Amino acid sequence: RKCLQRIRETHYLNAYISVTEELAMQQAEEAELRLLRGEPRGILDGVPFSVKDNFCTQGVETTCASLMLKGYTPPFNATVVQKLLDQGAVLLGKTNLDEFAMGSGSTDSSFGPVRNPWSEAVTGGRSSMELGSDWAIAGGSSGGSAAAVASLSCYLSLGSDTGGSTRNPGALCGVVALKPTYGVLSRHGLIPLVNSMDVPGILTRRVCDAAIVLDILRGPDERDSTTVPSPALDCALTEELDLTRITVGIPQEYHAPGLSPETARQWERVAAALAAAGARVREVSLPHTQHSIVCYHVLCCSEVASNMARFDGLEYGHRSSVETSTDALYAATRHEGFNDVVRRRILAGNYFLLKQNYERYFVKAQQVRRLIADDFSRVFCSGVDVLLTPTTLCDAPTYTHFTQEDNRTRSTQEDVFTQPVNMAGLPAVSVPVALSARGLPISLQLIGSKMQDKKLLSVAHWLE
Numbered sequence: 001r002k003c004l005q006r007i008r009e010t011h012y013l014n015a016y017i018s019v020t021e022e023l024a025m026q027q028a029e030e031a032e033l034r035l036l037r038g039e040p041r042g043i044l045d046g047v048p049f050s051v052k053d054n055f056c057t058q059g060v061e062t063t064c065a066s067l068m069l070k071g072y073t074p075p076f077n078a079t080v081v082q083k084l085l086d087q088g089a090v091l092l093g094k095t096n097l098d099e100f101a102m103g104s105g106s107t108d109s110s111f112g113p114v115r116n117p118w119s120e121a122v123t124g125g126r127s128s129m130e131l132g133s134d135w136a137i138a139g140g141s142s143g144g145s146a147a148a149v150a151s152l153s154c155y156l157s158l159g160s161d162t163g164g165s166t167r168n169p170g171a172l173c174g175v176v177a178l179k180p181t182y183g184v185l186s187r188h189g190l191i192p193l194v195n196s197m198d199v200p201g202i203l204t205r206r207v208c209d210a211a212i213v214l215d216i217l218r219g220p221d222e223r224d225s226t227t228v229p230s231p232a233l234d235c236a237l238t239e240e241l242d243l244t245r246i247t248v249g250i251p252q253e254y255h256a257p258g259l260s261p262e263t264a265r266q267w268e269r270v271a272a273a274l275a276a277a278g279a280r281v282r283e284v285s286l287p288h289t290q291h292s293i294v295c296y297h298v299l300c301c302s303e304v305a306s307n308m309a310r311f312d313g314l315e316y317g318h319r320s321s322v323e324t325s326t327d328a329l330y331a332a333t334r335h336e337g338f339n340d341v342v343r344r345r346i347l348a349g350n351y352f353l354l355k356q357n358y359e360r361y362f363v364k365a366q367q368v369r370r371l372i373a374d375d376f377s378r379v380f381c382s383g384v385d386v387l388l389t390p391t392t393l394c395d396a397p398t399y400t401h402f403t404q405e406d407n408r409t410r411s412t413q414e415d416v417f418t419q420p421v422n423m424a425g426l427p428a429v430s431v432p433v434a435l436s437a438r439g440l441p442i443s444l445q446l447i448g449s450k451m452q453d454k455k456l457l458s459v460a461h462w463l464e
C-alpha cells in the first residue's frame with residue numbers, strides 16, 4: 001500500500017506506464033497470509049517490484065512505449081518476470097522507457113519523458129512540475145525503472161541493457177544497476193532490440209539486493225538457447241572481501257573527450273581508495289575502444305531492421321485503417337506506429353544490410369566487435385580482476401539541454417563507457433559514489449570478466 005501511495009505521490013516523474021493496483025493488492029494479501037502462517041513462498045515473498053514495459057507480462061498491456069504496441073496484451077510472462085512471481089514478489093506496474101529501448105534519456109517515449117527524482121536539486125527545490133522543461137532527465141532507456149527505485153515506489157525493478165540502458169539511468173538516478181554476463185539471464189519475453197547484446201538488467205538500492213535478485217533469476221531456460229548455467233552466488237555477499245588479492249584496471253582510453261572534471265575526480269578518488277585499502281590498481285589499455293560506438297551503431301541498426309519486421313499491423317498491436325493493399329497497410333501501420341528514432345534505425349539497418357553494403361558495414365563491424373572483445377580478454381588474462389570506469393560522462397543533463405537538436409547526435413556519446421561491455425558480453429555494474437555540485441548523483445562502473453558476476457558484485461559491495 002505504501003508503494004502504491006508513493007507511485008501516486010510521484011506521478012509527475014512519469015516513471016510508470018501502467019500500474020497494476022488491483023492485481024498487486026491481491027498478490028500482496030496472499031503473500032501476507034503466507035508470511036503470517038510462516039510459510040513464505042521464497043526470499044522475495046511480498047516484495048513489490050516493477051518491470052520495464054518491454055518485458056511481456058501475462059494479461060498486462062506491454063507497449064515498449066510505442067504506439068505500435070498499443071493494446072498488445074501478451075498471453076505469457078517473460079521468464080525473469082515469472083521467476084520473481086514464483087518467489088511471491090508483487091508486480092506493481094510497468095515502467096516507462098525510450099520507444100523500443102532505443103535511447104539513453106527516456107525522453108523518446110510515446111507516453112512522455114521520465115523525470116529524474118533528484119530534479120529538485122537542479123530546480124532549486126521548486127517543484128519540477130511547475131518549471132516546464134527545466135528538469136534533469138532520468139537517463140535511459142530504462143529511465144522509468146531507475147526513477148521508480150530511486151523514488152522509493154518499489155524495491156527492485158527489471159530493466160534491459162543493450163548498450164547501457166540499465167547502467168545509464170541507474171547512474172543518473174543514483175541507484176545500483178547490474179548488467180549480468182550475457183546468457184546468465186533468459187531473454188525469453190524481453191522484446192528484442194539487439195539479440196546478440198540484450199540482457200535483462202537489475203536495478204536496486206543496494207548491491208546486496210542486486211545479488212539476491214541475480215541469484216533468483218539466473219539459470220538456463222529452454223526457451224532461450226543462448227542461456228548458460230552459471231555458478232551460485234552467495235546472496236548476502238557476506239564474506240569479507242580480501243582486497244589485497246584484487247587487481248583493478250583503469251582503462252586509459254576511458255579518459256574520453258566530454259568527461260566532466262567532477263566525474264573524473266570521483267574516478268580518481270575511488271581508485272585511490274581501492275589502492276589505499278590494499279588493492280593493486282594499474283593502468284591498462286583497450287586500444288579498440290575508439291571504434292566501439294560506430295561499430296555498435298552498425299550492428300544495432302542491422303539487428304533492429306530485422307527485429308522490427310514483425311510489426312506489420314497484422315499480428316500485434318496497432319493496425320492502420322489504410323486498406324488499399326497489404327503493402328499499403330504495412331507501410332501506413334509502420335509509419336503511424338514507430339517514432340522517428342525507430343524509423344531512422346530501420347532505414348539505416350536496411351542500408352547496412354543491402355547486398356552491396358553487407359561486407360563493408362555489417363561484416364566489418366562484426367570483425368571489429370571481435371577485436372573489442374579480445375581487448376577485454378587480454379586485460380583479464382593479464383591478471384586484472386575488475387575494471388573501474390565512469391558510467392556516464394557527467395551527471396544528468398537537463399531536458400532542454402539533452403533534447404537540443406545538435407545534442408541528439410551527441411547523445412549516442414552517452415553510451416561511450418557502457419556499450420563496449422555489451423559487445424563483449426561481459427558483466428558490469430554501476431554504483432553511485434557521490435553527488436555533484438548540482439546535487440545530482442555521480443556513479444562509477446565496474447566491469448568483470450565473463451561469468452565473474454559474483455566477484456564483480458563483491459567489489460561493488462565494497463564501494464558502497
Ligand code: GLN
Nearest residue numbers: 101102103162163164165
Ligand atoms: N542508448 C543505446 C541505444 O540507443 C542503448 C540502448 C539500450 O541499451 N537498450 O541503442
